[in-house]
Amino acid sequence: MSARGTNAGKSGAAVRDDTPLSGCAALVTGASSGIGAATAVALAEQGAAVALVARRADRLEELAATIRGEGGSCAALTADLSDPVQARTVVEDAAERFGRLDVLVNNAGYVAMGAVEEVDPGDLNRMVDLNLTAVLHTSQAALPHLLSATADGPRGVADLVNVSSVAGRAVRRNNGVYSATKHAVCAFSEALRQEVTGRGVRVGLVEPGLTMTEMAAGAGSSAARGMPQESWLRADDIARALMFMITQPPHAAINEILVRPTAQEH
Numbered sequence: 001m002s003a004r005g006t007n008a009g010k011s012g013a014a015v016r017d018d019t020p021l022s023g024c025a026a027l028v029t030g031a032s033s034g035i036g037a038a039t040a041v042a043l044a045e046q047g048a049a050v051a052l053v054a055r056r057a058d059r060l061e062e063l064a065a066t067i068r069g070e071g072g073s074c075a076a077l078t079a080d081l082s083d084p085v086q087a088r089t090v091v092e093d094a095a096e097r098f099g100r101l102d103v104l105v106n107n108a109g110y111v112a113m114g115a116v117e118e119v120d121p122g123d124l125n126r127m128v129d130l131n132l133t134a135v136l137h138t139s140q141a142a143l144p145h146l147l148s149a150t151a152d153g154p155r156g157v158a159d160l161v162n163v164s165s166v167a168g169r170a171v172r173r174n175n176g177v178y179s180a181t182k183h184a185v186c187a188f189s190e191a192l193r194q195e196v197t198g199r200g201v202r203v204g205l206v207e208p209g210l211t212m213t214e215m216a217a218g219a220g221s222s223a224a225r226g227m228p229q230e231s232w233l234r235a236d237d238i239a240r241a242l243m244f245m246i247t248q249p250p251h252a253a254i255n256e257i258l259v260r261p262t263a264q265e266h
């Protein structure tokens with residue numbers, strides 16, 4: 001991240017004035033690690049004030065210090081998004097803190113691999129509550145703010161990006177519950193896109209393949225499918241796809257990006 005000129009935003013936080021997202025505010029769920037952390041840094045580099053949302057406060061504060069150290073503006077907001085009340089409240093907190101919300105990245109997710117007969121019922125709930133239900137609640141809570149941002153924002157558009165998965169496009173055994181949640185996110189994203197695109201809110205879907213993060217490392221060998229770790233994507237690869245989507249000119253909406261490691265067949 002390079003140092004940039006700053007001025008005072010509505011929230012009093014420093015905002016950059018010479019970057020594509022200067023004057024904008026973004027919220028990233030699952031910002032304490034992996035793809036979410038990389039995306040939060042990339043958004044701050046492009047001038048957005050970023051709300052970092054996850055459960056681990058220490059990890060969020062560590063990332064916030066890094067972003068501020070590079071001249072960025074951010075707020076660490078802890079929330080357990082599997083609780084719909086917390087999911088909605090954290091969106092309102094971020095919008096209030098920055099005085100606006102131009103970008104929502106629904107990235108937080110959880111996977112527990114296993115055959116349907118074997119998957120732990122608690123894990124089943126956790127995947128549905130976080131991967132799907134939380135996305136519905138944060139999206140609904142964010143929409144009034146995103147719609148306002150199209151009218152009074154520096155860009156004339158707002159962005160809602162959902163991080164799905166290759167598993168949201170292709171179904172494989174031993175991944176049924178996770179795959180079902182990601183397919184549902186895909187359906188929800190397309191319906192929402194049709195509802196709000198005429199009003200300037202771009203709804204996008206990013207579908208990563210195997211990416212070296214805590215989630216993928218913890219998912220075990222069946223997730224790796226024999227691919228050596230050096231061939232996996234890095235979180236930065238997905239953040240780059242997200243930023244390509246978000247920094248398009250106002251008239252261009254990239255609705256979907258599927259990113260696999262070159263070595264990944266399915």
Ligand SMILES: NC(=O)c1ccc[n+]([C@@H]2O[C@H](COP(=O)([O-])OP(=O)(O)OC[C@H]3O[C@@H](n4cnc5c(N)ncnc54)[C@H](OP(=O)(O)O)[C@@H]3O)[C@@H](O)[C@H]2O)c1
Nearest residue numbers: 030032033034035054055056081108109165210211213215
């Ligand atoms: N890595 C891959 O191969 C891969 C492939 C396809 C799709 N994806 C998708 O990419 C997204 C990001 O995953 P990742 O790979 O970057 O994994 P990760 O490093 O494990 O990140 C998951 C994030 O979700 C947060 N989170 C988990 N439970 C939460 C809860 N109840 N409330 C709030 N935040 C919660 C975690 O933070 P806390 O623990 O601090 O709450 C963490 O920041 C997910 O949607 C995942 O499905 C990943």
